[in-house]
Structure formats: structure tokens, C-alpha cells
Amino acid sequence: GAVVSQHPSWVICKSGTSVKIECRSLDFQATTMFWYRQFPKQSLMLMATSNEGSKATYEQGVEKDKFLINHASLTLSTLTVTSAHPEDSSFYICSAHREGEQFFGPGTRLTVL
Amino acid sequence: AQSVTQPDIHITVSEGASLELRCNYSYGATPYLFWYVQSPGQGLQLLLKYFSGDTLVQGIKGFEAEFKRSQSSFNLRKPSVHWSDAAEYFCAVAFNQAGTALIFGKGTTLSVSS
Numbered sequence: 001g002a003v004v005s006q007h008p009s010w011v012i013c014k015s016g017t018s019v020k021i022e023c024r025s026l027d028f029q030a031t032t033m034f035w036y037r038q039f040p041k042q043s044l045m046l047m048a049t050s051n052e053g054s055k056a057t058y059e060q061g062v063e064k065d066k067f068l069i070n071h072a073s074l075t076l077s078t079l080t081v082t083s084a085h086p087e088d089s090s091f092y093i094c095s096a097h098r099e100g101e102q103f104f105g106p107g108t109r110l111t112v113l
Numbered sequence: 114a115q116s117v118t119q120p121d122i123h124i125t126v127s128e129g130a131s132l133e134l135r136c137n138y139s140y141g142a143t144p145y146l147f148w149y150v151q152s153p154g155q156g157l158q159l160l161l162k163y164f165s166g167d168t169l170v171q172g173i174k175g176f177e178a179e180f181k182r183s184q185s186s187f188n189l190r191k192p193s194v195h196w197s198d199a200a201e202y203f204c205a206v207a208f209n210q211a212g213t214a215l216i217f218g219k220g221t222t223l224s225v226s227s
Contacts, residue, residue: 004156034214043203043217044157093156095215100145100164102215106156 001027004096006105013084014113021079021108023094029074030096035067038091038107047092050077084112115140115208119218126194127226134189134221136204144206146187147215148178151201160202163187174198199225 003026013019031052036044048069049057056069068080081088089112095102116139126132138144145164149157161172168180178189201222205215
């Protein structure tokens with residue numbers, strides 16, 4: 001149990017376009033989900049906390065208008081990278097909270113050309 | 114400020130040898146402590162966690178970790194390393210509640226030599 005999926009697993013897009021990444025908890029409901037960003041050979045940095053039915057809480061330095069987060073149901077949170085640029089290329093990882101533990105998705109590799 | 118430090122960026126261990134990966138945190142109280150492993154192209158897998166109680170915690174794949182309050186440390190150990198243990202290891206903490214966002218250390222890359 002406690003499986004989290006992400007879709008797509010990788011995406012390549014042109015600069016200026018928007019990309020949506022989905023994070024789903026497959027076998028449990030998650031009131032809270034988290035979005036992290038990982039640069040190559042570096043650690044995971046928290047971007048935002050996504051709460052079902054309310055606005056996401058963004059970490060300092062993360063542009064909320066650029067990284068749109070929607071948590072419309074207890075099993076789905078989406079991250080939309082708007083007007084993507086090459087510097088947004090990264091590995092995006094989500095996690096879902098259940099019973100005091102976070103369960104991580106496999107990540108989404110975004111490459112912006 | 115709250116922080117997590119993994120002093121070793123890269124460690125190489127011979128197969129069959131013992132392993133210890135270091136993790137230190139900076140916080141006024143006892144945080145919730147985790148160790149994760151990330152293999153290339155894969156997601157994070159929880160190895161073990163400490164919330165309270167016995168300070169020696171057993172995890173999956175033969176790993177264990179010991180919480181030492183006096184040293185603000187939560188070091189990961191394995192008595193005999195296997196080649197399949199080669200991966201990136203992250204120490205992480207939650208400072209307020211167990212279900213809040215995690216702060217990760219920079220990670221330690223483990224290489225296993227034959």
C-alpha cells in the first residue's frame with residue numbers, strides 16, 4: 001500500500017509553453033501533498049505544500065504564479081509550470097502524507113528547450 | 114536556522130565491508146528523522162524513521178540508524194554492504210510534526226567496490 005504515481009515520468013517542451021505534472025495517491029487519500037524540486041546531483045528542495053481544497057503554501061523564493069498547484073481531490077495534486085524556460089529544467093518529485101509519513105512519487109524529469 | 118547536514122558527499126566501500134553514513138541536524142528539540150535511498154532513475158524509498166522511543170532503529174534491507182541526542186546525529190549503518198546498495202542516500206527531518214514537509218540533507222553517494 002501507500003503508492004504514489006506521477007505522470008508524466010518525463011517531458012520535453014519548448015520554451016514559453018506550459019507543462020502539467022500530476023501526482024496521484026493510488027491506494028490512499030492524502031489531505032496534504034508536497035512538491036519538491038531536485039537539481040542534478042543535489043538534494044530535494046521543498047517548493048510548496050498542497051492542501052486539498054485550499055490554496056497551496058509556497059516556500060520562499062518559489063514563484064506561485066509560475067508554479068501553479070491545484071489539489072482538487074484527496075488523491076490528486078497537479079503542478080503546472082507556466083511559461084517554462086530552460087532554467088526550469090529539473091526533476092520534480094511529489095509526496096503524499098499519510099499517518100505521519102510521506103510517500104514519494106517516482107519523479108518527473110522536465111527538460112525545457 | 115533549522116538544517117540537516119550530511120558531511121560526506123561520496124563514500125566508497127568494499128563489498129562486504131561495514132558502512133556508516135553521517136547525518137547531523139540543527140534544531141532546538143528532537144525532530145522526526147528519516148533516511149531515504151534513491152537509486153538512479155527511481156523515486157525515494159524510505160529505509161527507516163525515528164519518531165521517539167528506542168534510539169536504535171531497524172529498517173529495511175539490513176540498515177539501522179542510531180539517534181544520539183547529545184550529538185544531534187542520526188547516522189545510518191549497515192554491517193555488510195552489497196553491490197546493490199550503491200545509490201544516493203538522503204537524511205531528512207521534519208521539525209514540527211511527522212507529517213510536515215521534510216528538509217533534506219545534500220545526500221551521500223555510495224559506491225561499492227568489488
